[in-house]
Each structure stands twice: as structure tokens, then as C-alpha cells.
Amino acid sequence: MNLNLNNKLPREFYVRDTLTVARELLGKIFVRILDGKILAGRIIETEAYIAGEDESAHSSRGKTKRNATMFEEGGLLYVYFTYGMYYCSNVVTNEKGKGDAVLLRSIEPLEGIEIFAQNRFGKTEITGKEKRNLLSGPGKICMAYKLTKAEDGTDLLGDEIFILDASTVPENKMVQTTRIGISKSKELPWRFYEKDNPYVSRK
DNA sequence: ATCAAGATTACCT
DNA sequence: GGTAATCTTGATA
Numbered sequence: 001m002n003l004n005l006n007n008k009l010p011r012e013f014y015v016r017d018t019l020t021v022a023r024e025l026l027g028k029i030f031v032r033i034l035d036g037k038i039l040a041g042r043i044i045e046t047e048a049y050i051a052g053e054d055e056s057a058h059s060s061r062g063k064t065k066r067n068a069t070m071f072e073e074g075g076l077l078y079v080y081f082t083y084g085m086y087y088c089s090n091v092v093t094n095e096k097g098k099g100d101a102v103l104l105r106s107i108e109p110l111e112g113i114e115i116f117a118q119n120r121f122g123k124t125e126i127t128g129k130e131k132r133n134l135l136s137g138p139g140k141i142c143m144a145y146k147l148t149k150a151e152d153g154t155d156l157l158g159d160e161i162f163i164l165d166a167s168t169v170p171e172n173k174m175v176q177t178t179r180i181g182i183s184k185s186k187e188l189p190w191r192f193y194e195k196d197n198p199y200v201s202r203k
Numbered sequence: 204a205t206c207a208a209g210a211t212t213a214c215c216t
Numbered sequence: 217g218g219t220a221a222t223c224t225t226g227a228t229a
Contacts (some may be wrong), residue, residue, distance in 0.1 A: 056210070066225060084222030086211050103210055132207070139211045181210055204229080215218080 003029065003040055007164045008082035012156060014074030018093040018100040021074070022048040023192055025091065026174060029164040030107055036193055038111050039145055041135055042166070045193035047179045049090070051099030055184035059099030067155045070099045078159060078163050079142065079152040086139035089147050091156065091163070105180070105191070107135040108199040109144075116144040137201045154172045170193050 009028065011139070014021060024033045025043050032039045049057035051070070058067040058080065069078040070092060078090040078101050092103035101185070109116055109131065114124040116134050120143050135141050144161060147161075156162050172195075193200045 049210070058210080061226085064226070080210085081224060082209055083211050084209090084224070086222095088210060090210085107209085137211070141214095179210075183209085206228090207226100209223105209225090212221090214220090 001040070003031070003038070003111065003164060005031070005038075007042045008157060009075075009165050011073075011075050014091065014093050014156070014163075015095055016074070018048045018050050018102065019190065021091070021093045022046045022102045023174065024168055024188065025102060025104075025163070026192055027166050029110065029166050030104065030145075031164060032147075033160045034112075034115070034146060037115055039108045039115055040111040041107035041116075041166075041189040043104060043106075043163075044169075044197045045104075046191070047103040047105055048093075048190040048192075049101050049103060050190075053185075054188060054190075056179070056182040056186075057099065057101075060102075063099070067099070070101050071097055072153070073099075075156050076124055077093070077147075077151055077156055079147050080151060080179040081149060087142035087148055087152075089142055089145075096127070103138055104141055105138050106186040106193070106199055106201040107141055108197065109134050119146055124189070132198055136199050140192050179192050 051059040057072045073096040075092045076092040090103045094100040117126045
């Protein structure tokens with residue numbers, strides 16, 4: 001896998017309309033340099049959470065200690081803890097003070113697969129089925145990339161965690177549908193994924 | 204101080 | 217398809 005680590009998405013990519021960013025993040029490469037090793041995968045499923053109109057966004061009732069990162073400038077990583085055992089990662093979008101973010105729901109593993117496997121299953125040799133299960137969910141992504149509360153607020157324009165530009169998924173290969181695992185604002189069609197990609201978290 | 208819900212996952216039938 | 221696991225957070229008193 002030959003990745004150009006200098007090809008980071010610029011600040012302007014993130015500081016835009018949240019639904020546009022959620023769409024355009026599909027196909028981009030999410031990277032973490034951990035202990036000198038490269039962990040990388042292709043983002044293939046996202047969900048938008050937008051303050052104000054969206055009852056299920058953490059930011060919908062204003063700023064709190066937990067969601068403070070959502071109100072920062074676009075291009076930061078928002079990580080939160082849920083269900084007593086899992087973390088979920090989001091990309092903050094739009095201008096400072098807005099409270100918008102895009103949840104990373106599924107990633108197709110590209111590089112550092114043995115490390116992902118170690119972090120997820122405690123072993124480095126995995127089957128094809130296990131490979132499809134590596135990063136196919138927001139909690140799984142955090143386990144595999146070792147993202148926790150400590151990474152909340154990390155700037156994606158820094159040199160530890162960042163997203164590389166790559167070709168955008170075309171409209172005819174993109175599916176837009178309702179979001180998963182929420183109880184409020186269920187009707188909003190703010191989930192996006194790449195059609196026919198075997199790593200999608202759920203149909 | 205108390206309490207219910209939660210942007211999930213793994214494992215069971 | 218169903219549900220247990222596990223605990224922080226935000227809302228209410």
C-alpha cells in the first residue's frame with residue numbers, strides 16, 4: 001500500500017456544510033500513526049449529526065462537558081464513550097460554535113491490519129470473515145485504532161491522526177438512507193455508504 | 204442524590 | 217431475531 005502521508009485534507013474541507021462533508025468523506029483514508037506504525041483504512045460509511053434540527057445530535061441541547069469538542073472548528077476529532085464499554089469517533093464539521101459532526105461508521109482496512117487484528121481480537125492472523133469484521137462499526141473502529149477519551153479534541157491537521165485525500169465516491173455508487181441505532185430524529189436520511197462495499201456495517 | 208438512556212457489540216437460539 | 221454487558225452522562229429533584 002503506497003500512501004502519500006502529505007496529502008492531508010485541508011481545514012477548508014471540514015469547514016463546510018455537514019451533509020456535504022459526510023458525503024465527501026466516503027473514499028478518504030483515515031490514518032493514525034501509532035508507535036511509529038501506520039494504521040490506515042478507507043472510510044466507506046458515515047452519518048451526519050447536526051445541531052438544532054437534529055434531536056439525536058449530542059449537541060442538540062447545547063454545549064456540555066462531554067460534547068464540547070463538537071462546538072470547535074471543523075477538522076477536530078470528537079470521541080465519546082457509550083454503553084459503558086465503547087467509544088465512537090466523529091469528525092467535527094462546519095464553523096466553530098455550530099456543534100456539527102460526522103460519525104465514522106465503517107472503514108475498509110488498508111494498512112496495519114495485523115495491528116488492527118491484535119487490538120480487536122488479540123491475535124495477528126485472521127480469517128476473511130474476521131477481516132470484514134475488523135472496522136465495520138463505530139465501536140470497532142475505536143477499538144482497532146485505539147481511540148479513547150484521550151484522543152477527543154485531536155486536530156486532524158496534526159501529524160498523529162489525520163485523513164488523506166483520495167478519489168470521491170461517485171453519486172451512482174453512494175447510498176443515502178436513515179441513520180442506525182438512534183431513537184430520535186429517525187426519519188432524517190443522513191447516513192451515507194458506498195454501494196456494494198462488503199465492509200458496510202449493516203444493510 | 205438518583206436514575207434512565209445510550210450514535211454498540213458479541214453471543215445466543 | 218433477541219438480549220446481556222457495563223458505566224458515563226445529562227436531566228430532574
